[in-house]
Amino acid sequence: ANLSSSSANTSADEVDAIEMTGFHFIVSSFLAPSTVYLDYLRVRKPALNPPTASFGVEQDNPATTAVIELAPAGMIRVFPNPASDLVQIESRLNEPLEVSLFDPLGRLVYHGQQLGAIDLSSLSGGLYQLVLRRAEDRVVVYSEGLVVE
Known part of the structure; x- marks a missing residue:
């Protein structure tokens, strides 16, 4: 610098x-x-x-890649955390959500349109990033670190 x-x-x-x-x-x-x-x-x-x-690499006109409008506290529950085989995702928001899970290197390891139970049994242990987006416009409404054991 x-x-x-x-x-x-x-x-x-x-x-x-x-x-x-x-x-x-x-x-x-x-x-x-x-x-x-x-x-x-x-x-x-x-x-x-x-x-x-x-x-890093400079870009004169980078595009916006994400807009974040986090959901109010208590509207989304992710449990258990840490998790080993399954993680449960519940939402009180009245809109469809997309679920994405990224591994510690930032690679997408899960993407789905359904909330509920997500199978983690095939994943290695580590800190993953769980991201929920509105399906309509892909705006991030929730993001949390998820420990997989």
Whole structure:
């Protein structure tokens, strides 16, 4: 990174704070609690100046890949968590949902249109990401880490 110590607190693996007028990123995954892994990060000063930090591949006009409108607390239940053979998903939302489950490397390992019991018996142990989207417009309404034992 090309940052001065007055504008950021940095180490080889993390940036704690950046004081600039432009900042955007694309999130890759949430593999550990309170940790965000980035595929792309660009920090810019005002538009007349060149970028001052860059990580990953820069894209001038990236498309929006996800919109998140999380469901109110208590509207979706996922249990048990941790799970070994089956996980149960219940929704009190009055709309069809798509279920996606991603492995620790971000690969899609399950996709379905039905809630209820999902068979996990063929999966290796680890932290998976469960994502529920509205079927109509694919907006994310729920996301949770699921521990498979």
